[in-house]
Amino acid sequence: MDFNQRIEASEDGEKVHLYATVIIPPAGPGSSGVSTVSGETRASAGGDEGAALQVQGYRPVAGLGYYKFHALPLTWYGALKTCYTEAAQLAVIGSEAEAAALRRLFQEHPSVPGAHYDYAAFMGASDLEHEGVYVTVDDVPLQDAGYLRWQDGQPNNYGRGDSPGQDCIAMTRQAEYFDVECYIKLPFICERRLDG
Structure with a gap:
């Protein structure tokens, strides 16, 4: 090299x-x-x-694209930039098959040192522009992206005192979405789709 x-x-x-x-x-x-x-x-x-x-470091998933799990936790903004510099994007789940593939990828990392939550990874969606209106990094409403499974009680936009609410989306190990603060550090998944 x-x-x-x-x-x-x-x-x-x-x-x-x-x-x-x-x-x-x-x-x-x-x-x-x-x-x-x-x-x-x-x-x-x-x-x-x-x-x-x-x-x-991207892994192929037949019929879907290429995925990379980043085990070094970053903020949502740092994750977004990292994927972009790799000519990829933060992953957006578009089907049950893709959710299953990302669950398997996440299971390969049973612990993630330095992560705010060990059971979550940043995904490519947020409600940063309009509170309560979740949009993917592709500028598609999250409910139209092909997969929408929220963890029970989510999204809840939980804020702590003077801190901002939860505007970024993370995925649990079970491929359920929940909202989190964008400035915490989590692992993340980048994707390169076959169609783009």
Whole structure:
């Protein structure tokens, strides 16, 4: 693996661009096996984008896409940015099959050190723009996303004193949604869909 970096000054401060070249065994005749991975996923191993995603830690789920469980807890905003820099998005459950796949992925991590809740992972939905109106990172109403299963008593927008309410969505290990504060640190799941 070969890493390069470029530092560039701007009005906002310094920006660091990291580039990695990963050598993947050729997929077949005429394949170079070289993939450059930066802020965007590039084709590799004979045009197989899936191979490049797997190098980045994404796991394929047949018929759905590629998923990566991030066990280093971040805030919802940090999780959103991390997925974006991986040319992905925070996961949004669109079907019972996808919920089952994410449950299995989460079960592989029975404990998550440093997480505010050990039983939850951030998902790609919030009611940050309009209280009580949950929208996915795709700007689709959550109830129209194909899957909506709230944990009992949720959403409850529970606030503590002067703290803000709960505007971000997390998923339990049973793939039930509940609302949480956006600034707590949780693990999260990024996804790259097959259709996009």
